[in-house]
Amino acid sequence: MLESKELISELGGLIETSGFDLYGICKAIIPEEDKSHILSWVEKGKNGKMDWYPKNMDLRLDFKNLGFEPRSVIVLGVLYNDPEYENIFKTIPFRFSRYAIGEDYHRVLRRLAKPILKELKNRYPNNRFRQGVDSLPIPEKVLARESALGWIAKNTNLIHPEFGSYFFISVILTDLPMEIANLPVKDRCGSCTACIDACPTGALEPYRIDAGKCISHHTLEDRSPTIPDTFGWIAGCDICQEVCPWNRVKAKKKGIQTLREEFKLRPFFRENPNSILDLDENGFAKLFADSAISRMDYSMFQRNANQCKEWSQKNHRHRS
């Protein structure tokens, strides 16, 4: 049977030149403990307004109905943190999360993985390879942890001990069986609770999120005409990652940042950021057509922008 180490040493160069910063391989199995956490999360209604989440649980937990039986998973990660982000957003009265300032990561990661998929199909013509970037209902953080890309932390993000947590994940499922020997990355949260203390909505308990309370969920997943306070965030929220010492200190000190132009701050954030709050439907479509927030329709964007305007007025009054 093929050793995962062997494949990694043969394909590592191609994976890196394709633009991926992290990679690993694991078995296509979701451990029982994770299954039970995910099931109890859904039973307790912690998925908020994401009604799509409990659908396809068969596929999510057992990889059934994919049209083939996956045996192994190649997990890939790309950094998205652009250091210029902090300089710009500290001068603006609203926030976009880092994941939303560049091109849609679903598109980018699919594009970057093309040469890898091509090579895999050339080498193993009798096997199947299927990529997912959120597109398959697969718990990607669990597979990334199983591939030794990091640990699932108290803020529920996957953290790599050197790179921090500002990276996207993509998986390639395959029926190619592999012998896998991974040393798990140990949980380095220790006694820290910075993320839990900083979350303004109380969405976090250690290792557990109530998505229905999370600003990211409100701004991107909730289609209701009104949503709870977003504390100045228009799209997503990064607070529990910003306060994390593995991003704020460790990765920052090492100068960890994205090398992908696609994920860097777009010029309009620099040039005329305040006009973003007053974009009309055409302007919104033009600026964000290829961004991850294009999943948000204009009415959601306008709702979030109005909420941010109110928030910054209120905040300004408090400060004066």
Ligand code: B12
């Ligand atoms: C649903 C979803 C959301 C939801 C729920 C968030 C979440 N933590 O799951 C919402 C909309 C809130 C969201 C927000 C964000 N998301 Co999101 N999201 C997803 C998605 C589609 C599924 C994740 C999932 O299955 N969650 C279900 C819950 C149960 O999983 P979990 O919270 O991780 O729980 C695990 C552990 O915490 C633990 N656990 C759960 N309950 C309990 C209980 C106990 C007692 C214990 C001990 C443990 C435990 O077990 C679970 C399984 O291991 C994935 C893509 C994918 N297909 O996997 C992206 C993904 C997780 N998101 C991602 C990102 C970037 C974000 C945001 C940073 C975006 C933003 N800036 O706004 C925020 C981060 C918010 C946060 N603190 O997590 C990245 C994360 C990359 C990384 N390095 O971790 C992913 C992987 C997308 C990608 N392809 O890159 N997201």
Ligand code: SF4
């Ligand atoms: S993303 Fe924001 S709202 Fe959601 S858990 Fe983290 S800090 Fe709380």
Ligand code: SF4
């Ligand atoms: S802020 Fe602290 S507790 Fe939260 S994820 Fe980072 S290290 Fe873990």
